[in-house]
Amino acid sequence: MSSMVEYGSTALPPEMLERLQTASILHGYKHLRMAKNPFDLALYPLLLWQVRPRSLIEIGSFKGGSAVWFSDQGAALGLDMQVHSFDIAQVTDVKHPNVTFHAGNARDPKTAFPLDWIASLPRPLIVIDDADHFYETTKAILDHFAPLMRNGEYIVVEDGIVTPLGVADEYDGGPIRAIAEFVPANTARFEIDRRYCDRFGHNVTWNIDGYLKCIA
Secondary structure: OOOOOOOOOOOOOHHHHHHHHHHHHOOEEOOEEOOOOHHHHHHHHHHHHHHOOOEEEEEOOOOOHHHHHHHHHHHHOOOOOEEEEEEOOOOOOOOOOOEEEEEOOOOOHHHHOOHHHHHHOOOOEEEEEOOOOOHHHHHHHHHHHHHHOOOOOEEEEOOHHHOOOOOHHHHOOHHHHHHHHHHHHOOOOEEEOHHHHOEOEOOOOOOOOOEEEEOO
16 A cells, blocks of 8 residues: 555544444443444454454453453354453453453463464464554554464454544554554555455554455
């Protein structure tokens, strides 16, 4: 993609963004907080069905609800999928047979996600960055995982929505700054999959420009 591309815009009007953000933060699953919005709750099952991952790495566990939801969605689709969910504050009070919660610092990905461990995972793989939404963290995750992804796999960068919400400066530019650097530098291997970002309208998702598909 050209460096002239405008990253971080969305068709969602500001007043709707604010209302949806408030509701999404409070959203839960099986009495567990998961903070997901309705658009990505619809998009993720489509992605799971397309990729049919055997491993899903979630970076940013929060209260554990989204990891459990991902696993249950995979099971409903008949997938043989294990979820590995990482956070600095490891979740210890949620148990699920196909979910493993780990402690890990996304800003130190070589330690949190060792190369030999990633190599041991059943493939295909989806990586979801739902960490702290800071530019530095997203950049570290993309730089670490990009060389390890295989054709047809995805890195999903969540919460680029901080840009249209007007708070990206609080995150040093946030995920969109990292994506805007990453995509032009990796056009031979990655593209923004607009089938997901734009399914409900231009970037009608909290993962603004964030469905990154490995294409080689």
